[in-house]
Amino acid sequence: MSKSLRNIAEDCIDFKAFRDYLKNASGITITPNKAYLVTARIRNIMAEYQLVDLSELIKELNKNNKSLHQKVIDAMTTNETFWFRDEYPYQYFYKQLIPTWNGPDYKDSSVRVWSAACSSGQEPYSLGILCEEYKAQHGLRKRIEILATDLSSHILDRAKSGVYDKLSIGRGLSDKRLQQFFLSDCENQWTVRPEIKKYIQFRSINLLESYSSLGKFDIIFCRNVLIYFTKETKSDILIRMHRCLKPNGLLCLGSSEGLAGASSLFSMIHCKPGIIYQAK
Numbered sequence: 001m002s003k004s005l006r007n008i009a010e011d012c013i014d015f016k017a018f019r020d021y022l023k024n025a026s027g028i029t030i031t032p033n034k035a036y037l038v039t040a041r042i043r044n045i046m047a048e049y050q051l052v053d054l055s056e057l058i059k060e061l062n063k064n065n066k067s068l069h070q071k072v073i074d075a076m077t078t079n080e081t082f083w084f085r086d087e088y089p090y091q092y093f094y095k096q097l098i099p100t101w102n103g104p105d106y107k108d109s110s111v112r113v114w115s116a117a118c119s120s121g122q123e124p125y126s127l128g129i130l131c132e133e134y135k136a137q138h139g140l141r142k143r144i145e146i147l148a149t150d151l152s153s154h155i156l157d158r159a160k161s162g163v164y165d166k167l168s169i170g171r172g173l174s175d176k177r178l179q180q181f182f183l184s185d186c187e188n189q190w191t192v193r194p195e196i197k198k199y200i201q202f203r204s205i206n207l208l209e210s211y212s213s214l215g216k217f218d219i220i221f222c223r224n225v226l227i228y229f230t231k232e233t234k235s236d237i238l239i240r241m242h243r244c245l246k247p248n249g250l251l252c253l254g255s256s257e258g259l260a261g262a263s264s265l266f267s268m269i270h271c272k273p274g275i276i277y278q279a280k
């Protein structure tokens with residue numbers, strides 16, 4: 001290991017400056033004892049840019065070096081995801097929400113869904129698969145639009161491509177769905193079919209920035225991302241998401257996440273197991 005990287009843990013001032021930079025840019029908080037994580041994740045970037053230590057990295061970032069900034073963000077985000085994660089949000093979506101949107105009392109011309117930290121796309125594509133399954137079984141009267149966003153440009157490109165290897169396909173996707181909704185490119189690679197892709201628009205959005213251009217949504221999936229933020233950031237995001245929901249719109253968080261400082265804005269729908277939040 002190079003001297004500079006070995007010293008990250010000891011280099012408290014620069015490590016703090018790096019943690020502050022990351023928090024301001026993405027909301028992600030790194031605790032002081034996680035120097036090993038930073039070391040592992042930025043080692044290759046430092047070598048690529050020939051930066052000898054953390055203080056040089058911070059100087060370069062502060063010069064507004066956009067490609068370096070994006071690479072650091074890509075490296076420091078955690079993109080763990082899988083198909084139909086936790087099941088209950090997807091069961092609720094299929095059994096309760098699509099039938100309501102499809103019914104006579106739903107008056108809007110289109111249904112709008114936001115997958116707000118979509119990572120490599122398994123969340124929005126799982127929702128698209130459910131829309132297509134519902135359409136085949138019952139017919140779909142309404143247009144369902146899924147906006148899928150993430151901060152990391154690298155992971156968003158992967159999501160847009162809709163191409164998955166054997167390992168990611170094996171996490172939560174049944175053989176039936178694989179055969180039905182994916183094209184097999186070669187032995188170990190599958191691509192999401194165009195009829196699923198057509199439900200989804202991908203866009204780069206930083207959850208710390210304004211959502212005012214996004215319009216209003218019937219449901220927001222903001223899952224397994226708030227865990228990386230401080231309580232203040234969480235509550236700021238949830239308050240602003242509440243403003244983006246249609247009346248009685250819904251919010252789905254990760255199974256270990258709660259409403260932080262925004263609990264007065266939502267009521268709970270118990271899905272047994274799991275909770276979905278409804279805007280008051």
Ligand SMILES: C[S@@+](CC[C@H](N)C(=O)[O-])C[C@H]1O[C@@H](n2cnc3c(N)ncnc32)[C@H](O)[C@@H]1O
Pocket residue numbers: 025026027028077078079080081082085116117118119120123149150151152155205206207208222223224225228254
């Ligand atoms: C663990 S993944 C969650 C994926 C998916 N929602 C799920 O539950 O399976 C977290 C994602 O949040 C994204 N992320 C982190 N900070 C973000 C921010 N400030 N704005 C938007 N996305 C962010 C990361 O790039 C990553 O892809």
